[in-house]
Structures are given as C-alpha cells and as structure tokens.
Amino acid sequence: MSTTGTLLTLSQSAPPRPSNVDDAGTPVAAVRRISSHRLLAGERELVIQHMGSEYHLRLTRNGKLILTK
Template sequence: MDKQSNSTLEPLDLALSAKQGIAPPLRPRLHSVTLFGTAREIVIEHAGEEYRLRLTRQGKLILTK
C-alpha cells in the first residue's frame, strides 16, 4: 500500500460506528498521578499475575512481569 491509500483507512470500530451513526466506544482514562500518588512503582494484579509499573526519572513508564 502506498501512503495515500493508507492514510484514508480508518480503524474498524470507527468505520463501523460512522456507518451505524453511533459514537465510538470511549476508553477509560486514568491520570498517572491517580495511580502512583507519591510512589515511583505500583503493582498491578492481572489474571492471577503481578506486574510492576515503574515511573522512570525521565517520566516514562515501564511495565514488567
């Protein structure tokens, strides 16, 4: 595909929503300060597993299992 035809493609959910005349589903949004508070690392439990979400000195996020 060339750039021109690629730029006209829409994600499937947006295309279907537009055709059906309904708004696309919204994703929940959380601010990192809500999750971290004053901490630099939090633990997230998912499907019985623990994941660590860390905030780096540069302000980036790292998720590890």
C-alpha cells in the same frame, strides 16, 4: 411565453462523523482515562494483579513509565 432558467446542483460534503463511532458507523465504547500521577499516587511503583500474575508499573528518573512482569 418562454422561461429560461439555470439548473443549480449543490453538492454537500458528508457531515462530520461523531468521535464515538468507527469508520463503519458502529458505536465504540469510550475509553476510560486516568492520569499516571493519580494512578501512582505520589509513589514511583505500582503492582497490578492480573489473572494471577503481578505486573510492576514503574516511573523512571526520566519520567517514563515501564511495565514489567
């Protein structure tokens, strides 16, 4: 008795990579996000103190943000 069959090869694409790992598969910390409206709290300027220096975050008339030292 002879059995004739078909060999079926399935190729499977790689599963989607989670968004919290880099290309090498190393876990990446989530970046904290805050809206500019919440950060400025209705004001047009905010002073950020960083390592002994002051930085000014300003909201322009065109709605853009500028950070200056």
